[in-house]
Amino acid sequence: NAGVTQTPKFRILKIGQSMTLQCTQDMNHNYMYWYRQDPGMGLKLIYYSVGAGITDKGEVPNGYNVSRSTTEDFPLRLELAAPSQTSVYFCASSYDGYGYTFGSGTRLTVV
C-alpha cells in the first residue's frame, strides 16, 4: 500500500519556467489537497478537490492550477515560476475529509 506518492522529491526551476508536481493516491480517497509549507508559516492550502472533476481554491491559489480527471491523481501546475513559489509542497488525501494522509513532499527552489 503506497499511500500518497509525490514526484519529484526535489526540483530547481528558473524564473518563468513551468512544471507539474505529481500526486497519486491508491486508497480510493475522494478528498485531495495541495499545501505549501514555508518556515514559520505552517501549511497554507493552495487547492483542494472533493472528487474527480471537482476542484476549488484554497488560501493561496495564485500562480497555480490543478485538475482532477481521476480519483487517484491530483497534479499541481506552476505556469510561470517565481521566487515566491520556493517552498515545500505537500499533497494529502482523505476518505472523509478528517484524517489526512500526507505525501513526503516536493522541495522546490526557484532561482
Place this chain on the structure above:
Amino acid sequence: AQSVTQLDSQVPVFEEAPVELRCNYSSSVSVYLFWYVQYPNQGLQLLLKYLSGSTLVKGINGFEAEFNKSQTSFHLRKPSVHISDTAEYFCAVRDLYNTDKLIFGTGTRLQVFP
C-alpha cells in the same frame, strides 16, 4: 474565518520531562480538532483527533490532548518525552458545518535534549 494559533514556535525540553504544546482556535462553533507531527524531511502524520465525545483524547506515542470548548483550546501533552519526540507539531481545525478542509497552525518545534 476559522484560524488556529500556536503560541509557541519552539519548545525546548529535557528528556523525560513533561511537555505541553498549546493550541487555540478562533471560532466557538462546533469544530473538529487535530494534532499532526512532522519528523525531519517527512510529511505530516496524524497524532490524534477530537471529533466528539470525551474531551480527553489519547493518541499515538503517548501523547494526549484535551478539548476545552470554553477556552477554545486543544493543548497537546506528554508526561515524559523522549529524544525521538523531537519534531514539528501542528494543530489543525475543521468547522463542523463549513468547508471540507483543515486549517493548520504555524507549528511548534519540540526539541528534546538529553
